[in-house]
Amino acid sequence: MSKSHANIPDKITIAATRKVINMNSMNSSHYSNASRSTHPSPGKAQGTPNWTLTPTGQILGARIDGFDLSRPMQDLEVRAIIMALGQYGVISFSKQNLSAQGLKDFSANFGELEINVANMYQAPGIPEVMILSNMKKDGVAVGIADAGQDWHTDMSYSRMIAFSNVLHGIQIPVRDGVSLGNTEFSCMKSAYQSLSDKWKETLDGCTATHDFEKFWNKMRFEKGSTRPPLTAQQKASKPPVNHPLVMEHPITHEKVLYANPGYATRINEMEQSQSDVALAHLFEHQLQPRFRYQHVWQEGDVLMWDNFGTIHNAVADYTPDEPRYIHRCQVMATRFFNADGTPKTRQATGF
Ligand SMILES: O=C(O)CCC(=O)C(=O)O
Numbered sequence: 001m002s003k004s005h006a007n008i009p010d011k012i013t014i015a016a017t018r019k020v021i022n023m024n025s026m027n028s029s030h031y032s033n034a035s036r037s038t039h040p041s042p043g044k045a046q047g048t049p050n051w052t053l054t055p056t057g058q059i060l061g062a063r064i065d066g067f068d069l070s071r072p073m074q075d076l077e078v079r080a081i082i083m084a085l086g087q088y089g090v091i092s093f094s095k096q097n098l099s100a101q102g103l104k105d106f107s108a109n110f111g112e113l114e115i116n117v118a119n120m121y122q123a124p125g126i127p128e129v130m131i132l133s134n135m136k137k138d139g140v141a142v143g144i145a146d147a148g149q150d151w152h153t154d155m156s157y158s159r160m161i162a163f164s165n166v167l168h169g170i171q172i173p174v175r176d177g178v179s180l181g182n183t184e185f186s187c188m189k190s191a192y193q194s195l196s197d198k199w200k201e202t203l204d205g206c207t208a209t210h211d212f213e214k215f216w217n218k219m220r221f222e223k224g225s226t227r228p229p230l231t232a233q234q235k236a237s238k239p240p241v242n243h244p245l246v247m248e249h250p251i252t253h254e255k256v257l258y259a260n261p262g263y264a265t266r267i268n269e270m271e272q273s274q275s276d277v278a279l280a281h282l283f284e285h286q287l288q289p290r291f292r293y294q295h296v297w298q299e300g301d302v303l304m305w306d307n308f309g310t311i312h313n314a315v316a317d318y319t320p321d322e323p324r325y326i327h328r329c330q331v332m333a334t335r336f337f338n339a340d341g342t343p344k345t346r347q348a349t350g351f
């Protein structure tokens with residue numbers, strides 16, 4: 001069985017090898033389900049430079065070199081990136097030189113952008129770009145210092161969930177030549193597939209409640225975070241929501257386990273005690289080392305991940321004297337879901 005995130009037989013997938021992708025020659029034959037999509041005219045791809053995609057060879061992850069994200073994207077390129085996200089779960093683009101506005105413009109190709117409910121640490125004049133950092137200026141924090149420092153899926157607490165988070169690593173801590181502050185992922189396609197038939201049957205048709213406050217308070221009460229309590233207004237703007245526990249992945253159409261320890265609080269179709277036991281099992285199951293992959297940052301990397309098929313954790317292994325500075329843009333799943341949370345048809349999404 002392939003170790004990659006999805007089993008899409010396309011020609012850009014050559015396990016553990018380096019492959020030049022010529023966008024000029026890309027057409028529907030590259031993707032098994034592309035016949036459902038609208039394709040840009042061949043002329044539109046003219047002049048697009050080559051880039052290389054190198055799978056990590058691990059359960060998740062691929063690196064893309066030679067792709068300049070600061071220039072306008074063509075439809076075919078956006079499509080290729082979306083396919084790569086579905087297939088590898090986590091992709092990184094090396095050596096990117098992007099302003100905050102540039103990150104926002106690139107990210108906007110993939111869906112509507114979130115303005116985070118915490119409403120703090122935004123790039124000046126660009127609320128869609130958040131700053132993740134442990135740095136201070138004149139004693140004042142310049143960014144959120146402990147974002148994502150426990151296992152979660154972005155925005156599962158929201159009616160409109162997240163599709164992809166786009167992070168630009170501007171300053172990365174390094175100690176003794178080793179990068180710190182890795183971003184760690186776990187593959188929810190593999191987690192689902194390796195559940196027993198009995199568990200799959202039990203979870204079939206179930207939904208889970210996801211609550212923004214769970215993660216926020218875990219950081220405050222268990223991790224010593226200096227985050228203030230959520231205001232009544234912040235709470236009211238993010239009431240708990242329900243999502244199916246097993247999701248058909250909108251790009252690969254495989255089943256993934258859509259649960260995460262950060263936000264999932266309850267399996268709605270079970271008694272409280274039964275739900276507690278089931279969630280504890282699922283959280284332990286989904287974090288097994290065999291499903292995991294870590295992105296080791298290099299300055300200039302743009303890291304994108306698929307929030308449907310992965311969960312993640314920001315590894316807090318660096319000190320306040322080891323600066324980390326990241327620009328972040330969250331792409332919501334508006335390309336794949338309707339405002340009421342129901343999935344769009346494959347015809348509508350083109351995937
Ligand atoms: O800083 C990181 O590595 C990831 C933070 C995170 O979880 C997020 O931005 O959603």
Ligand SMILES: [Fe+2]
Pocket residue numbers: 147148152153154312
């Ligand atoms: Fe996150």
